[in-house]
Amino acid sequence: MELTFSALNNIPMVAPKDNVAEIIMTAAKAQQINIVEHDVIVIAQKIISKAENRYVVLEDVTPSEEAIQLAQEVQKDPRYVEVVLQESAQVVRKKTGVLIVEHQLGFVHANAGLDQSNIEHPEQKERVLLLPKDPDLSAKQIRQAIHSQLGINVAVIINDSMGRAWRNGTLGLAIGVAGLTALEDYMGGHDIFGRELKVTAVAAADELAAGASLVMGQTHEKTPIVIVRGYRPQQPADANQQGIAPLLRSKDQDLFR
16 A cells, blocks of 8 residues: 655635635645545645634633632643633643643543644734534535535545644644544454454544644644545445544543543
């Protein structure tokens, strides 16, 4: 298998109500990249959230008593902490400067995915950008729009930078998936020596998201969309393994909670 990761250049600053699918197709055409059947399009979460107007102005937030107390513990703005709590199902870990939560979408990560980098703060009003409301649906709608315009089936992954319990540093992970089996289960198969595989499952969507993240960069590159070509699943698509849900470890199996 040969994989290529090609960033789309000259993506404009995305604003609320922008059509991300049209942005992708326009940028690909300008770069003379033909989007073809089975391509995987990886999109940075930030531009999806911007297009969906997932902004919150901190000036408009009234922190609760819980947020005020928690903000004192972690030394963060109480208004910021209030938004984190509103987006979260549970606070998992906390210490000075660190607030790890379980997002309402099921992800366990820092600050419920709130972002303040590379976003505009009009009229000097500080604001934050939330995750998309339903990243799987966002990915599905982009996939459908591309199929409607080009008549081809692509997969779409929305990725975001997250940390991991075992290691330092962040990497790109999938938070929304459409047209792709996110978790490929090899249990019951055999290795090269014929030994049965007992626990092997591959987070295919995460691996593609991480690879694309390297091409996107993390600062000022302005390349939030990557076309991945050459990926072929090792197994047929599984209707029960669609979307991001198969990648999320349940709380009763999570040794870190």
